[in-house]
Amino acid sequence: MSTYLMPLTGGVLLGVSAMWLLLSLGRIAGISGIAWGSLAGPERVWRTLFLMGLLLGGLLTHSVIGQPVPAESTTPLWLIATSGLLVGLGTRMGGGCTSGHGVCGLGRRSPRSLVATLTFMTMGVITVFIMQSMVGGAL
Amino acid sequence: MKAWPALLSGVLFGLGLTLAGMSDPAKVLGFLDITGAWIPDLVFVMGGAVVVTFFITPLVTARKAPLLASAFSLPSKQLLDRRLVGGAVLFGIGWGLSGYCPGPALVSLLYGYDSTVVFCLAMLAGMALEGPLSRMFASS
Numbered sequence: 001m002s003t004y005l006m007p008l009t010g011g012v013l014l015g016v017s018a019m020w021l022l023l024s025l026g027r028i029a030g031i032s033g034i035a036w037g038s039l040a041g042p043e044r045v046w047r048t049l050f051l052m053g054l055l056l057g058g059l060l061t062h063s064v065i066g067q068p069v070p071a072e073s074t075t076p077l078w079l080i081a082t083s084g085l086l087v088g089l090g091t092r093m094g095g096g097c098t099s100g101h102g103v104c105g106l107g108r109r110s111p112r113s114l115v116a117t118l119t120f121m122t123m124g125v126i127t128v129f130i131m132q133s134m135v136g137g138a139l
Numbered sequence: 140m141k142a143w144p145a146l147l148s149g150v151l152f153g154l155g156l157t158l159a160g161m162s163d164p165a166k167v168l169g170f171l172d173i174t175g176a177w178i179p180d181l182v183f184v185m186g187g188a189v190v191v192t193f194f195i196t197p198l199v200t201a202r203k204a205p206l207l208a209s210a211f212s213l214p215s216k217q218l219l220d221r222r223l224v225g226g227a228v229l230f231g232i233g234w235g236l237s238g239y240c241p242g243p244a245l246v247s248l249l250y251g252y253d254s255t256v257v258f259c260l261a262m263l264a265g266m267a268l269e270g271p272l273s274r275m276f277a278s279s
Contacts, residue, residue, distance in 0.1 A: 057153020088265020094226020
């Protein structure tokens, strides 16, 4: 069980973060929306501060708490770029990602978020399965 | 509207993602790989997060207004439309290709890896292309 203590603690912190943003500013902690809004506006200031905080939080984990930095992805860059394009396109079109639909939307009991979360989880599983079984270790 | 509370929220979010190991794409891919050497960590991450939001959200939204803003800004859409499902399909495929979703990818910029920089730039490009592409398909 102790193996899962960190994931559980981290998850609870994500929930607390989302609840603080909702209680203080009345906003949804959806990262794709915050990232896009910080560039495209309106209300860039709080979104930019959120993103700066996000990096600061990561810095605390690795420099102050001393958790090792994860290794770089072994996925080839062209596939990483394809992945990024699809994630950007899909999250704007579907109105959210793992945080906005997953963490916040499920908490709000939103049917749209439940459908979105089940859909992207399923597609993620299918994609990994196809990459593993058909392409194998080639990529 | 005050902005500083967002900084605190961001710090907690970044702390949570990295402590949970979600900034390691290999762990996320391991979670999605249910027929392989399955890594269940993400169940605990999502579980921990959603238990908090599920029980606290109704208490917060029962208030007339947030503490430091004049009103709640919550999504009002109810309709399950093609854009929602289509977007989630594209996002899920993209997520499964690399193991990166937006939060972990952005916090991983700290590590200075080429792959996270490429991912984040491509993600922003995808976000910028969404409007024009959707309009193109809607009119064709």
